[in-house]
Amino acid sequence: MKKFILVILTGICLLSCGKGDPVPSVPVNFQAPINPTYSALNSPGGYAIVNGYGVSGLILYHSQTRGIVAFDRCSSYQPEKKCAVTIDDTGLTATDPCSGSKFSLEDGTPVKAPATKSLRSYQVITTQFTIQVVN
Template identity: 35%
Template sequence: MRSRFLLLLPLLVILAGSCKDSNNSPIIPTVPVSAQLNVNSQLYPDLRQDGGYAYLPEGYKGIIVVRQNAGSYLAFERTCTYDPGNDCKLEVDPSRLYITDPCCGSQFNLQGQVIGGPAISALRQYRTSLVASTLYISN
């Protein structure tokens, strides 16, 4: 019996070492978010066109609001999922085709999905609700 255990021990060690948490992305701190903005305001002229965006100060490092179309807006945390502890804030590229992290170079499409690493996880997305011209953003 003891010899069988000694033969199985290396196999058990290998199997235990191969188990990994499938979500190995660093943790982005959760902060309460309850923001609102008027999408027709002179403060946010880019939100009047599809693909337009605005930065808000709420959230952990801020929020990027992206207009999908006249009735649909998405809101993302400005923290990269690769290294939330760095000092960088995500920015919309001047081409307005994607969001980038100037520190690590990760790129995300305007729906928050990874299109270039080293990040492997999508951006943290906040809930949005449009009532008349007021956009409500929360977590």
């Protein structure tokens, strides 16, 4: 009986840990010259919005520590609503206009509830003249 209860509790814990739908995985293959359209990415703190890729568009951000990073603009909180986060005036965070959740642009982690999961990130490949975002 103890084993049965342990199995049931373990199953409940595993199912509840992944609660909430993640941002859907869609194919992304964006490539463009960095200059002049994306020249803001040449320095830390610079960012660019790219529409038409991912679920709700992309945020390209030049991180202080990680170089250029890319996130889907679709909020990780209730992603079925496909709310596109917007860059705040500080240029350090992005806000979900549907829930008020905030995310760090350094790493995509939530910094204000109700979101508890990071923004979906994508792989970034840069050369001296081009940027490519893929998954």
